Amino acid sequence: xxxxxxxxxxxxxxxxxxxxxxxxxxxxxxxxxxxxxxxxxxxxxxxxxxxxxxxxxxxxxxxxxxxxxxxxxxxxxxxxxxxxxxxxxxxxxxxxxxxxxxxxxxxxxxxxxxxxxxxxxxxxxxxxxxxxxxxxxxxxxxxxxxxxxxxxxxxxxxxxxxxxxxxxxxxxxxxxxxxxxxxxxxxxxxxxxxxxxxxxxxxxxxxxxxxxxxxxxxxxxxxxxxxxxxxxxxxxxxxxxxxxxxxxxxxxxxxxxxxxxxxxxxxxxxxxxxxxxxxxxxxxxxxxxxxxxxxxxxxxxxxxxxxxxxxxxxxxxxxxxxxxxxxxxxxxxxxxxxxxxxxxxxxxxxxxxxxxxxxxxxxxxxxxxxxxxxxxxxxxxxxxxxxxxxxxxxxxxxxxxxxxxxxxxxxxxxxxxx
Amino acid sequence: xxxxxxxxxxxxxxxxxxxxxxxxxxxxxxxxxxxxxxxxxxxxxxxxxxxxxxxxxxxxxxxxxxxxxxxxxxxxxxxxxxxxxxxxxxxxxxxxxxxxxxxxxxxxxxxxxxxxxxxxxxxxxxxxxxxxxxxxxxxxxxxxxxxxxxxxxxxxxxxxxxxxxxxxxxxxxxxxxxxxxxxxxxxxxxxxxxxxxxxxxxxxxxxxxxxxxxxxxxxxxxxxxxxxxxxxxxxxxxxxxxxxxxxxxxxxxxxxxxxxxxxxxxxxxxxxxxxxxxxxxxxxxxxxxxxxxxxxxxxxxxxxxxxxxxxxxxxxxxxxxxxxxxxxxxxxxxxxxxxxxxxxxxxxxxxxxxxxxxxxxxxxxxxxxxxxxxxxxxxxxxxxxxxxxxxx
Numbered sequence: 001x002x003x004x005x006x007x008x009x010x011x012x013x014x015x016x017x018x019x020x021x022x023x024x025x026x027x028x029x030x031x032x033x034x035x036x037x038x039x040x041x042x043x044x045x046x047x048x049x050x051x052x053x054x055x056x057x058x059x060x061x062x063x064x065x066x067x068x069x070x071x072x073x074x075x076x077x078x079x080x081x082x083x084x085x086x087x088x089x090x091x092x093x094x095x096x097x098x099x100x101x102x103x104x105x106x107x108x109x110x111x112x113x114x115x116x117x118x119x120x121x122x123x124x125x126x127x128x129x130x131x132x133x134x135x136x137x138x139x140x141x142x143x144x145x146x147x148x149x150x151x152x153x154x155x156x157x158x159x160x161x162x163x164x165x166x167x168x169x170x171x172x173x174x175x176x177x178x179x180x181x182x183x184x185x186x187x188x189x190x191x192x193x194x195x196x197x198x199x200x201x202x203x204x205x206x207x208x209x210x211x212x213x214x215x216x217x218x219x220x221x222x223x224x225x226x227x228x229x230x231x232x233x234x235x236x237x238x239x240x241x242x243x244x245x246x247x248x249x250x251x252x253x254x255x256x257x258x259x260x261x262x263x264x265x266x267x268x269x270x271x272x273x274x275x276x277x278x279x280x281x282x283x284x285x286x287x288x289x290x291x292x293x294x295x296x297x298x299x300x301x302x303x304x305x306x307x308x309x310x311x312x313x314x315x316x317x318x319x320x321x322x323x324x325x326x327x328x329x330x331x332x333x334x335x336x337x338x339x340x341x342x343x344x345x346x347x348x349x350x351x352x353x354x355x356x357x358x359x360x361x362x363x364x365x366x367x368x369x370x371x372x373x374x375x376x377x378x379x380x381x382x383x384x385x386x387x388x389x390x391x392x393x394x395x396x397x398x399x400x401x402x403x404x405x406x407x408x409x410x411x412x413x414x415x416x417x418x
Numbered sequence: 419x420x421x422x423x424x425x426x427x428x429x430x431x432x433x434x435x436x437x438x439x440x441x442x443x444x445x446x447x448x449x450x451x452x453x454x455x456x457x458x459x460x461x462x463x464x465x466x467x468x469x470x471x472x473x474x475x476x477x478x479x480x481x482x483x484x485x486x487x488x489x490x491x492x493x494x495x496x497x498x499x500x501x502x503x504x505x506x507x508x509x510x511x512x513x514x515x516x517x518x519x520x521x522x523x524x525x526x527x528x529x530x531x532x533x534x535x536x537x538x539x540x541x542x543x544x545x546x547x548x549x550x551x552x553x554x555x556x557x558x559x560x561x562x563x564x565x566x567x568x569x570x571x572x573x574x575x576x577x578x579x580x581x582x583x584x585x586x587x588x589x590x591x592x593x594x595x596x597x598x599x600x601x602x603x604x605x606x607x608x609x610x611x612x613x614x615x616x617x618x619x620x621x622x623x624x625x626x627x628x629x630x631x632x633x634x635x636x637x638x639x640x641x642x643x644x645x646x647x648x649x650x651x652x653x654x655x656x657x658x659x660x661x662x663x664x665x666x667x668x669x670x671x672x673x674x675x676x677x678x679x680x681x682x683x684x685x686x687x688x689x690x691x692x693x694x695x696x697x698x699x700x701x702x703x704x705x706x707x708x709x710x711x712x713x714x715x716x717x718x719x720x721x722x723x724x725x726x727x728x729x730x731x732x733x734x735x736x737x738x739x740x741x742x743x744x745x746x747x748x749x750x751x752x753x754x755x756x757x758x759x760x761x762x763x764x765x766x767x768x769x770x771x772x773x774x775x776x777x778x779x780x781x782x783x784x785x786x787x788x789x790x791x792x793x794x795x796x797x798x799x800x801x802x803x804x805x806x807x808x809x810x
Binding site: 028029032033037040041044045047048049050051052053054099100102118121122123124125126127128129130131132133134135136137138139142145146149150152153156157160172173174175176177178179180181182183184185186187188190192194195196198211215305306307309310311313314316317318321324325326327328329330331332333335336350353354357358359360364365367 | 444447448452455456459462463464465466469470471472473511513514515516519528532535537538539540541542543544545546547548549550551552553556557560563564566567570571574584586587588589590591592593594595596597598599600601604606609614618621622625626629632636717718719721722724725726728729730732733734736737738739740742743744745748761765766769770772776
């Protein structure tokens with residue numbers, strides 16, 4: 001009896017698995033999303049963010065002081081990686097016009113008494129104007145000017161102390177009693193590529209899996225042959241088989257696509273790959289399983305084939321913000337933090353960034369793995385419950401239809417064709 | 419067809435379309451519902467404007483009053499919240515797991531070395547993978563360390579009897595007076611929401627346009643549509659688009675009112691050109707949607723193309739990574755996205771208040787989009803008549 005049950009279980013599981021694989025591979029739309037979408041997005045994003053850096057941003061200078069200090073500042077600014085002094089303007093209106101035309105993205109203005117004040121040992125202000133149409137412009141101008149300012153502070157102070165008769169070494173001890181060693185591991189130059197692609201890769205896996213499986217679920221429902229009816233004849237006990245059988249099919253497909261996205265793409269584009277491949281595979285396994293049950297649960301809402309895009313495409317940008325890759329995790333409002341726990345990407349993307357780009361170990365990402373496991377368990381039961389309920393609804397509907405036909409027949413009407 | 423029958427037929431198609439919208443909740447859900455969800459999400463998500471109290475690690479190996487003072491000062495800045503670690507390994511692990519965005523290592527004998535003029539090294543590490551948090555922490559830490567340097571100098575100068583004002587002039591001979599044009603408070607939310615929300619609207623417009631046109635083919639109702647429109651594809655398209663144009667325009671103008679009037683986002687120019695901007699973006703996106711269906715009269719393919727187009731638009735508009743930082747052959751494609759022109763016109767009007775002379779070129783670009791549907795009219799008409807494309 002027991003062996004019989006197990007054998008039957010596996011037979012059912014296997015036939016559902018094969019059936020779902022056939023469905024996937026006979027549906028062009030799903031294949032386009034899985035294979036083209038899954039690979040085209042990472043490729044396109046790599047091309048778009050290929051350089052990832054805004055170097056030598058054009059800046060206009062209005063130097064009313066025209067002394068040696070202001071000229072030295074301008075020279076140093078031009079030498080930074082961030083800024084290039086592109087225009088030397090006579091007055092502010094000229095510089096403003098250049099900025100409005102998009103020829104420069106920052107203005108540095110020296111008042112006429114800039115040099116004089118420095119010589120008189122008064123505090124001497126200079127003004128910067130940043131084009132805020134992109135934060136990258138702001139970052140470039142701010143960093144470029146701040147680096148130069150720090151350097152100038154040092155040099156001007158040294159000159160002042162020398163003028164006051166201090167020994168150079170003593171002056172140095174006064175000016176910079178503490179030396180700074182800065183280190184920016186993982187993404188030294190603040191490259192947009194590394195920052196964005198690291199977060200986006202796993203999100204692509206989640207979103208294509210969700211869109212593809214919802215497309216298929218919607219198609220089946222449209223044609224009145226929903227997978228939930230597969231549990232029929234199994235006396236409502238077959239739900240586990242259906243979820244696990246279908247899940248195994250997507251797992252098989254995504255254990256091919258996943259490594260292409262998470263291992264091949266970074267390798268092709270020379271992105272950081274700090275973790276050994278098998279650790280990435282471990283992460284992928286947890287993540288893909290989580291994404292599958294996640295998709296099964298939410299695709300219950302999709303009743304027609306193409307509606308998944310119309311209704312849920314906007315979730316991709318929301319999901320990527322919820323990973324905390326840009327707006328820091330700690331600053332996310334409480335409600336949205338809780339909301340973010342609904343998505344595998346919240347944990348998957350963080351784990352991938354920490355593991356593969358920041359060179360952590362599996363121990364580093366243990367909290368994320370745990371969270372994904374909890375999600376998997378919860379979504380597994382939700383997906384099963386969804387099938388169970390939908391099956392009941394369908395049965396109920398059949399009964400109603402049969403009754404209605406019966407009534408119509410008695411009233412001498414023809415049965416309605418759905 | 420004379421003008422009267424033209425308008426009459428368009429009206430018939432409009433009535434038919436309104437019936438379709440009323441029958442399926444999808445259309446209102448995917449437009450009004452989606453834009454409301456997105457507005458609520460992004461406006462509350464970035465409500466602080468700038469992240470506060472970023473967790474910054476401090477490894478204090480010195481345990482002196484100077485090092486404690488440093489950590490306390492850092493903690494009291496608006497941007498940072500100090501977390502103490504026992505050793506560098508623990509701090510590094512915390513940084514790797516993303517718990518802290520940066521940390522400072524204050525070495526042993528730090529205080530003694532300062533007193534003895536031995537110039538100790540202070541080390542700091544920034545996780546630059548988390549862009550905004552990393553960059554802000556970096557700025558904050560750099561500032562704190564320079565303040566520390568200044569504090570030491572101040573003590574010495576005080577001992578020499580130099581007065582406070584002169585001390586400040588000595589320590590900080592130059593200062594930068596920074597101005598941010600178009601976003602004076604450096605508010606990250608204002609910067610992103612200004613383009614993200616219209617971007618989502620552009621996405622909705624393309625998807626719904628493609629869906630409603632493609633659904634006629636998929637559900638085989640296209641011949642009925644042509645019959646109602648008097649066998650004119652121009653009438654059919656005009657009538658089908660009109661209800662949505664009205665709906666999207668209401669949504670677009672509400673969005674502009676929400677941002678610039680209700681929330682008082684900085685606006686150098688006037689709100690009227692912004693209405694024009696969003697109206698033109700909606701029309702251009704509808705034209706793109708029609709064009710996609712004309713090229714591929716199969717709903718499931720055209721909706722996938724529409725989806726890819728819309729998500730790429732968010733990147734190629736160039737408001738995050740500027741277009742000039744992209745490879746040239748990619749950057750050139752940004753002109754093909756209505757959102758790009760919306761952004762350019764926004765920059766001119768909202769940031770610089772330049773008026774017509776600043777943004778008329780964008781209007782011309784927008785109008786060029788409107789010519790797109792003309793190229794595939796015949797193709798779409800034959801697809802609508804013959805229904806000779808696969809439906810699923």
